[in-house]
Amino acid sequence: MIFPQPKSFRKLLLIGFCFAVLPLLVAVGYAAVYMDQVAKQSQQAVYQAAKATQTSRTLVEILTRLERAGRQYQILGDAALLKSFQENHELFARAADSLLEFQLDKSMHDQLQGLIKIENSVYRTLTRQRYNSPAAKNAVEKFGVASDLARKVLAGSNRVIDTEVQVLHDMAATAQNQFVWVGLTLIPTIIIIVITFSIILSRPIRQIDYAIKTLGSGEFNEPVYVTGPEDLQYLGQRLDWLRMRLAEVEEEKAKFVRHVSHELKTPLTAIREGADLLDDGVVGNLNQRQRQVVEILVSNTSKLQQLIEDLLNFSIAHTKMTKLHNEQVSLDKLVRRVLNDQKLAIMAKKLHLKTKLEPIVVNGDKEMLRVVIDNLMSNAVKYSPANGRLAIAVQQVGLDARVDIIDDGPGISDAEKHRVFDAFFQGEAKATGHIKGTGVGLSIVKEFIQAHGGHIEVTDNQPSGAHLSLRLPLQSYNEEAPIVDEDRLQVF
Structure with missing residues (x-):
């Protein structure tokens, strides 16, 4: 599924911020709703416990008045006392029914039902039997048992408060666990969202940065493609x-x-x-x-x-659009060809030439590699003194073909080693030939070597003169080739 791209980087940034904040808002909303529910349940629980306790106390008070009116009526037989007894009976019934509506434990519920049953029995006896009769006397004696049950019901209502407090504690613990799980889920969710949008936001920036670096290095063949917002x-x-x-x-x-x-x-x-x-x-x-x-x-x-x-x-060397005409090039034969071209110059200075040429084939542009070897050899001949020594070696080192050119001239100072491959740079050492250099020869060498995926450097293992070493990647690795100790390469 392809999502529409935002029109600007600012909108994409705003969308990322909204997505990062959204889980937090959801968590806060969930916490607010849950805490509201907990608060309502707590309020309801406190109200129920207080109401149950109040109703139980009212029930005990009504039972006390009911007992007093019943005993007085049983002795005196006064109609006003009977009426008071009946009124208190109705109040007792309403209080008992109200108390039954609460969530009571089984023990308290059974005690309340027993109390209601005794009160009804006493009420029927006193309202139907003649006062001061044996049945009436027996009935009012049941108020003692009823009082005990009423006190137990009152004590049970106090236990309701303890029960509700425990319920509130359980609800608080549940809320705490819920918030912990929400937090544990929220943190990785936000991290994933932040990482995702960081990748989305940084991808076009990286593409632009890569394009600028490519253009800055002079590579113009690769098209620039940037994804992301329209801007x-x-x-x-x-x-x-x-x-x-x-x-x-x-x-x-x-x-x-x-x-x-x-x-x-x-x-x-x-x-x-x-x-x-x-x-x-x-x-x-x-x-x-x-x-x-x-x-x-x-x-x-x-x-x-x-x-x-x-x-x-x-x-040619500084034109990045130039394409290599790659072919199989025998480095040892190419070096021999260059030496043949430089033969007169070598003989004119009476240089002592020593070669170590292994048969090595590389994949590259033959003319560019010829220019590389020719420039290096020309420099070596030009800076070598008369009757000096000149050496060139071609050999395999690991996965590379290595070419070393060593002369017996003034050498390259440490201060010039990092600048000698710069264009138009000319060192302090003076050539012995008649034609002054332009300072671009080694720059051309470096560019051509880098175009082939290799590198060139000035080494430090010569007591005098200059030692330039270049490497070119081999097309295939020859396991039978001798391993060369790079730090102890000696051609002289």
């Missing part, structure tokens, strides 16, 4: 519009960089080819000063070409 849904729609707009801007930026890079490469290629022709002496032999000018042209065109390539790679 928050509208906010989600605006965030989705912002996502699409940012994606368009990102795509336009990438297109602009590609277009500018292409337009720069075309004249640069012509300039570099012309400089190479001049350097080769195609147009004639060059004197010393002319050759110096040509060398400047060749050097700066190479630098400009490197800058353009870095610009392209940097644009």
Whole structure:
């Protein structure tokens, strides 16, 4: 069953508050009704007990007057005394009937019935027999037994008070138990309602927070979807519009960089080819000063070409819309290819190269991984001194493929380790090559590695030089691969 969503977050909050308060209101209402019933029953019980006691005392008083009038009539035979006796008999009968209406225990009820029976017997005898007759004398003697029964009835009415007090105590205990059970039921009910509405209220907030974090990280592929009240849904729609707009801007930026890079490469290629022709002496032999000018042209065109390539790679690395062209990539073969490309630079510095390349295959974008290895190797060669040492290792560590590149250069200071992968950051160490870096190479490496689900770091286990280690997740785990002690990795 789908419930209609409220139009605003405020209404949803108000509904949640009402649902949270509703059980409390129900409990208070139940307690008020129950206590009202208890109060009425208590009032009725007190009234009944007091009335029963009062009626019992009235009955005793009437019986006393009845006995006095009966004895006097039996001796004197006065008609006025007989009339008084008859009037008291009627009062006694009404009082006895009134007392029978109360809830009496069996003992008191039997005593009252016995008292009524004796009084009726005496009344019939005195009204039908001649006064001072033996029957009349015997009848008035029964008043002694009647008086004893009347006192017992009065004592029984006092027990009625005790009984009603016990009933009130039982009712109070019952009310207390009822309130305890209501409280035990009320607390978890309110907790469940509060938790439920907390989840309902926090869900759209979490969705909005997740959408903002996703947009902030540059991920524009996932649509923004927000559930809940209509105003928050509208906010989600605006965030989705912002996502699409940012994606368009990102795509336009990438297109602009590609277009500018292409337009720069075309004249640069012509300039570099012309400089190479001049350097080769195609147009004639060059004197010393002319050759110096040509060398400047060749050097700066190479630098400009490197800058353009870095610009392209940097644009690709920071464009989140770029999709990986995944395929099976042999890391050891890729490293050998890069080493072959860097062969002249390594030979020019007379570097001592050592490799440890295990056959490892990962799933990734081959060109991106080539750029990663090439940038790391270029940096290692560039910062290594002449006749220095250079090492590269490819091996499996647990569920990851690990690539380590170690040089014998000035290394990376502790203060720069956390900034070395930032874009356009250039450390204090100076490269020994002719072409100055742009400070984007390691930033490109980090972005490409993270795009493959891996990470790169500067390790601390080298006495000198720099040691950069990157990890890429393996497609499958090779249980036969040797376990590498990460803290004691030595390639030299």
